[in-house]
Amino acid sequence: AMEKVRAAGLLRTQGLIGGKWVDAYDGKTLEVQNPATGETLANVSCMGSKETSDAIASAHSTFYSWSKLTANERCKALRKWHDLIISHKEELALLMTLEQGKPMKEALGEVTYGASFIEYFAEEAKRIYGDIIPPTLSDRRLLVLKQPVGVVGAITPWNFPLAMITRKVGPALACGCTVVVKPSEFTPLTALAAADLALQAGIPAGAVNVVMGNAPEIGDALLQSTQVRKITFTGSTAVGKTLMAGSANTVKKVSLELGGNAPCIVFDDADIGVAIKGSLAAKFRNSGQTCVCANRILVQEGIYEKFASEFIKAVQSLKVGNGLEESTSQGPLINEAAVQKVEKFINDATSKGANIMLGGKRHSLGMSFYEPTVVGNVSNDMLLFREEVFGPVAPLVPFKTEEDAIHMANDTNAGLAAYIFTKSITRSWRVSEALEYGLVGVNEGIISTEVAPFGGVKQSGLGREGSKYGMDEYLELKYICMGNL
Numbered sequence: 256a257m258e259k260v261r262a263a264g265l266l267r268t269q270g271l272i273g274g275k276w277v278d279a280y281d282g283k284t285l286e287v288q289n290p291a292t293g294e295t296l297a298n299v300s301c302m303g304s305k306e307t308s309d310a311i312a313s314a315h316s317t318f319y320s321w322s323k324l325t326a327n328e329r330c331k332a333l334r335k336w337h338d339l340i341i342s343h344k345e346e347l348a349l350l351m352t353l354e355q356g357k358p359m360k361e362a363l364g365e366v367t368y369g370a371s372f373i374e375y376f377a378e379e380a381k382r383i384y385g386d387i388i389p390p391t392l393s394d395r396r397l398l399v400l401k402q403p404v405g406v407v408g409a410i411t412p413w414n415f416p417l418a419m420i421t422r423k424v425g426p427a428l429a430c431g432c433t434v435v436v437k438p439s440e441f442t443p444l445t446a447l448a449a450a451d452l453a454l455q456a457g458i459p460a461g462a463v464n465v466v467m468g469n470a471p472e473i474g475d476a477l478l479q480s481t482q483v484r485k486i487t488f489t490g491s492t493a494v495g496k497t498l499m500a501g502s503a504n505t506v507k508k509v510s511l512e513l514g515g516n517a518p519c520i521v522f523d524d525a526d527i528g529v530a531i532k533g534s535l536a537a538k539f540r541n542s543g544q545t546c547v548c549a550n551r552i553l554v555q556e557g558i559y560e561k562f563a564s565e566f567i568k569a570v571q572s573l574k575v576g577n578g579l580e581e582s583t584s585q586g587p588l589i590n591e592a593a594v595q596k597v598e599k600f601i602n603d604a605t606s607k608g609a610n611i612m613l614g615g616k617r618h619s620l621g622m623s624f625y626e627p628t629v630v631g632n633v634s635n636d637m638l639l640f641r642e643e644v645f646g647p648v649a650p651l652v653p654f655k656t657e658e659d660a661i662h663m664a665n666d667t668n669a670g671l672a673a674y675i676f677t678k679s680i681t682r683s684w685r686v687s688e689a690l691e692y693g694l695v696g697v698n699e700g701i702i703s704t705e706v707a708p709f710g711g712v713k714q715s716g717l718g719r720e721g722s723k724y725g726m727d728e729y730l731e732l733k734y735i736c737m738g739n740l
């Protein structure tokens with residue numbers, strides 16, 4: 256598989272600074288491993304603050320030319336980048352499956368999804384409208400301009416190695432910003448390949464820079480720079496808080512997509528087939544490693560037994576294996592630490608009275624494979640209820656009334672995605688409005704799209720990605736008053 260990627264010229268292992276592929280200045284490298292096999296895929300440059308400073312300087316000097324282009328010119332370059340990603344769909348998907356573990360089918364889906372942000376924001380580049388405000392004095396004219404914020408620092412996680420980058424870099428470039436990207440150290444290869452395609456598309460040297468290695472050092476360099484005007488981050492809530500605090504000193508704009516704790520509420524009046532299909536997809540996509548994955552499946556008493564038995568059957572049909580195999584629907588977890596976290600949550604739940612209905616242990620394939628698991632009778636004192644498990648574990652939580660369900664769903668500091676299953680229109684409105692979440696799926700388990708705003712409330716984050724609203728994160732408003740006409 257790696258041969259295909261290499262043959263396409265997409266196996267990049269150096270950082271990208273000012274359009275040049277560069278080693279870490281001290282020559283250090285870090286290993287990128289295949290989580291399904293443990294094999295080393297590549298050794299990539301392990302960079303730190305010096306390289307980051309140079310990347311910032313390059314982004315800063317390119318900002319002046321890139322932001323001066325017409326929207327049409329930026330649109331064309333972005334459009335070309337989109338097309339190159341699509342024409343290298345297979346190689347990018349292979350790379351993603353190799354370094355991240357997700358099944359090929361999901362990886363191919365992510366390439367299309369990831370590319371869609373670039374296409375969408377290429378189009379939006381042409382729609383950065385200002386305003387003319389009716390004046391309060393007759394000899395004045397009042398105007399509002401939208402201008403790019405400047406250099407953007409984008410820090411991204413490993414669970415969507417491509418899409419988390421394109422949905423930040425797409426709108427940033429469309430608005431006229433330039434970017435320093437720091438991908439996850441677990442999945443830098445997809446990021447580097449995508450950056451290579453950006454260069455090939457004619458996006459100017461210095462508009463997109465990529466550094467990876469020592470995350471805190473790179474993060475600090477981005478935070479301390481007065482030239483970096485914006486930090487956009489997807490990852491853990493803990494790191495998000497550090498970045499937000501660290502942005503205070505230079506008063507940067509901040510967008511954060513942090514952890515979720517998604518409730519998936521199945522009411523007695525749900526269409527059971529729709530509810531099973533939707534909750535299965537919402538839970539087990541990417542082996543449960545997404546921030547919108549159903550983390551708690553709340554099931555109303557009247558349907559609990561029936562739902563549990565049919566859900567278990569559906570989970571039994573999932574096929575665990577290496578993502579490169581055609582039949583695989585569940586890849587490995589990203590690493591050993593992820594498996595240990597799942598084990599800790601399971602032990603906590605069983606010690607407090609939950610029952611394992613299916614799975615509940617490491618998979619016989621070894622490595623970081625874990626059995627798709629269903630846990631019954633989960634309650635609000637368990638880690639499985641309180642925190643994101645980020646693995647293939649579906650906790651079932653029984654509830655009595657609609658009010659109880661809303662209360663349980665909102666009983667968390669997170670507020671990203673929520674799902675409800677009901678055939679009642681009135682209930683779907685009531686519950687959707689009562690849920691303290693940024694996204695709500697009604698009778699749907701997979702709802703993300705480039706055209707709709709994605710983002711959380713409470714400690715799940717700040718700002719929105721995707722959609723026309725996603726542009727605002729990279730724009731400043733300027734008010735111009737023309738007087739004495």
Ligand code: ADP
Pocket residue numbers: 410411412413437438439440470471472473474475489490491492494495497
């Ligand atoms: P996850 O649990 O999804 O790995 P993290 O928040 O640890 O979430 O990682 C998300 C991204 O944040 C990764 O690119 C990681 O390298 C980066 N990161 C981790 N710690 C820091 C830090 N102190 N400063 C900047 N970036 C960091």
